[in-house]
Amino acid sequence: MSVDIGIIGLSKSGKTTIFNGLTRGKAATGIYSTKSQTANIGMATVPDNRLYQLAEIFHPRKIVHAEVKYIDIGASLKEMAVDKGIGGQLLNQLSNVDLLINVVRSFKNDSIPHPEGSIDVVRDIEAMNMELAFSDLSILERRLERITNSLKSAKPAERQLIQKEQETLQKIKENLEKDIPIREMQLTPDEVRAISNYQFLTAKPLLTVVNIGEDELPSFKSIETDLNARFGRPGHRIIASCGKLEMELSQLGEDVMRDFRKEFGMEESGLDRTIRVSYELLDLISFLTVGEDECRAWPIKKGTEAVKAAGKIHTDIERGFIRAEVINYQDLLKCGSLAEAKRQGLLRLEGKTYIVQDGDVINFLFNV
Secondary structure, three states: OEEEEEEEEOOOOOHHHHHHHHHOOOOOOOOOOOOOOOOEEEEEEOOOHHHHHHHHHHOOOEEEOOEEEEEEOOOOHHHHHHOOOHHHHHHHHHHOOOEEEEEEEOOOOOOOOOOOOOOOHHHHHHHHHHHHHHHHHHHHHHHHHHHHHHHHHOOHHHHHHHHHHHHHHHHHHHHHOOOOOHHHOOOOHHHHHHHHHHOOHHHOOEEEEEEOOHHHHHHHHHHHHHHHHHHOEOOEEEEEEOHHHHHHHOOOOHHHHHHHHHHOOOOOOHHHHHHHHHHHHHOEEEEEEOOOOEEEEEEEEOOOEHHHHHHHHOHHHHHOEEEEEEEEHHHHHHHOOHHHHHHOOOOEEEOOOOEOOOOEEEEEEEOO
């Protein structure tokens, strides 16, 4: 199971450069087409040193990291929202992602002129926020029109449900027109369920990646602080990353990358940082499974009960759940083995409603 992240941005912002840095890919850059038929798709593993530490105990045949799938959309959201052809297909693909990355240009390069004629990060963040809202408004307007037509012939038993949906969508439309994204609206649980199938883009967590030049690296922290103070919200964070440098570093060995980053004062790679912040925005944690076959990380939402976490591995385990043997990975490392952990009373039994914690090592007992 992977976390799916869509990469969007205005023309010439460096979306594909960021994509290559995140996936160690080699997709062609410098090509922008609003009629692009396909998106660039690449995978990245989620860094998790806990797996390597546990592997020292269990010596598994393989280590399996959680994965992130990045989907680099080259087309304009505004055109996709009204296009029922190629753009419509891309919009459907984008609608299914878990999180959006908006790449905003800050780097200067005279050979790549900005479409607006100047570099203005604030203007471009606001422009993409408008495009996201425009995409959702287009869907809302079409759906509300169909609802109005269906009410004319609706039976009394159907009318109340249709009118309830109409009220919910109209409320969302009015808030979007006030520049309030869906993720910031105070929706009731029933309203959230009512719109879940629409996969509105402004309902998704948003990570804005400011694509800076190498000359801006010394001030990347202040750039982030200023922009987060202005645009940061629950569900929306801003980070700065030098896409060109990250793309080049991603093609080098780990030792060389570490030396380069140390020189520029970068504590972690763009990939590691992007994934970490994405996990925070998505409210994700990982539980771990261990054994001679493999040590593996499984991403789940915070607050997930043990029985539902079991279902991430296999539906049979969820269906036949008996109990879970649980130990925090740090306690397991100190004990050196599951047998010693059991002897010390640190390996405990938990039931279906146990809330899984980040770093829990779990063995699910089940019967089907």
